[in-house]
Amino acid sequence: MLLTPAMQDFILHWGEMGAKWGVNRSVAQIHALLHIAPDPLDAEEICDTLGLARSNVSTGLKELQGWKLVKSSRALGDRRDVFISVQDMFDLSRVVIEGRREREFVPTIAALREVAKAAEGDATPDHVKARMQETLQTMQMFDDWYRDVSGLPRGVQLLAMKLGAKIARFLPKG
Amino acid sequence: MLLTPAMQDFILHWGEMGAKWGVNRSVAQIHALLHIAPDPLDAEEICDTLGLARSNVSTGLKELQGWKLVKSSRALGDRRDVFISVQDMFDLSRVVIEGRREREFVPTIAALREVAKAAEGDATPDHVKARMQETLQTMQMFDDWYRDVSGLPRGVQLLAMKLGAKIARFLPKG
DNA sequence: CCATTATTTCAGGGAATACAGAAATGCCCA
DNA sequence: TGGGCATTTCTGTATTCCCTGAAATAATGG
Missing domain, CATH: 1.10.287 (Helix Hairpins)
Structure with missing residues (x-):
């Protein structure tokens, strides 16, 4: 997913805020990305977009799911999960x-x-x-x-x- | 200041809670101590009671004052500061x-x-x-x-x- | 049941933070 | 102005937390 400068800033600030509130930066960034994404993203896309390690994203997504901020689903006929955030x-x-x-x-x-x-x-x-x-x-x-x-x-x-x-x-x- | 086991526990738990909320443990402990102390304490007493370094207490007190959680005052004819917390x-x-x-x-x-x-x-x-x-x-x-x-x-x-x-x-x- | 692909777990390096002790500064009084 | 006392700043070390890359595990389709 391609990010405009404004989108990058949004994610950055969201990450900062998360950090202050006791959520670690990458987790908050993943959430921010999903928050503005119009369509579900898979883990790989998240890695590429944010420049994080695959494992890190996996952990982050799991944590977000634990907080019920993110839901995963699987597209029919595909074997990888896609993720969306609570949008509201x-x-x-x-x-x-x-x-x-x-x-x-x-x-x-x-x-x-x-x-x-x-x-x-x-x-x-x-x-x-x-x-x-x-x-x-x-x-x-x-x-x-x-x-x-x-x-x-x-x-x-x-x-x-x-x-x-x-x-x-x-x-x-x- | 002498601490009963219950008082120690109180301070310990307060410290834990503080840590979770992004305040560091010693700062939260200092605050807890002042919160239950009936009289103002000076920095030295806080050190002794909590077993923290003098410098650490100094920094912590400054931070607490920044948050307006602690006020310092100086007893007449004494040259060291004493501290009280917002009690309510x-x-x-x-x-x-x-x-x-x-x-x-x-x-x-x-x-x-x-x-x-x-x-x-x-x-x-x-x-x-x-x-x-x-x-x-x-x-x-x-x-x-x-x-x-x-x-x-x-x-x-x-x-x-x-x-x-x-x-x-x-x-x-x- | 194997090959392929996705996900998770794990161990190690690295950055940020917390803390102690020493040095420096500031303050008051003689 | 100098000495003593209280506080703050500074510096090095320890600890904690984060993140990566590799290895292990799980899942799916042939």
Whole structure:
């Protein structure tokens, strides 16, 4: 696939952003490429276009599939896989957030809950226990909110965002 | 400062979480320690407690101050700085989100805007231009929403979260 | 069941990052 | 102005992570 300068830049920036958010650069670049590609690409094309090793692309694609950002399919009568990305930005954010929540946020909450419980049984000072509790509760509150809201249909979410923003403009600034 | 096992665990987990979120382990540990410490600590105490090199602590504290997660002050008649962290979890999340937005999200949007503009002037295919535009618009929508909502007083934000969650439970699941 | 092609796994080199200890700088007070 | 104390910068080393190329595995068609 031939890239215009603007397309190259897009992929480059996407890679940078990914790197900052804890996804490695090549993975983010592969995703960017699939994100703007109109048709499914096979692994070989991705290698050529991005100048990455075949194995690297394979690993990257697998990771992206794990995040449910990319789907593979196989054209009839062909033996190689072709890949497409989730094309919609809204879905994309959902998937990314959900992934981080499951892999990082939830385990952290669980671990902190254990720690807070353990603190009850040792010499941990009261103010520290209190602070651990507060930390836990606030994280839990965010998580509860997310779980409730994430279940809504996208249309409702969009509406709520727009409505929320509109209302916000009438309320006193913090 | 003496750490009970539970306190050690707390700091350890905080460090892990930080690492996953792109903050290095020592920095996150320093923050964790300050987060549970009832009184301001000086750099020396932090070293001793966490077993880190003095220079490392210095760098870490500077980074935390850059993120506005830690403030330094100097006790009257003393010549060394003491440090405290933002103690409130809600504030903490606000600061973290705000920091990431400013440092990563906003620049990315700006960069993508440039790219999308450049795409108008080169051979970039139409569907690619369209996808770039869509990407940009969705990110912009999130950012607009955030800016509106973040300006609200905390009480209103909390209320809105709780209300949103409550309403969400009555609406059809997505 | 073999030949061919696609994919995955693995080991090693290399770049980026984190950290410790030493040196340098800055600051305050006598 | 100089000495002592606190902080920061610097430099080398260790560690971690990334990516490649080769080897192994899997899949398909003859």
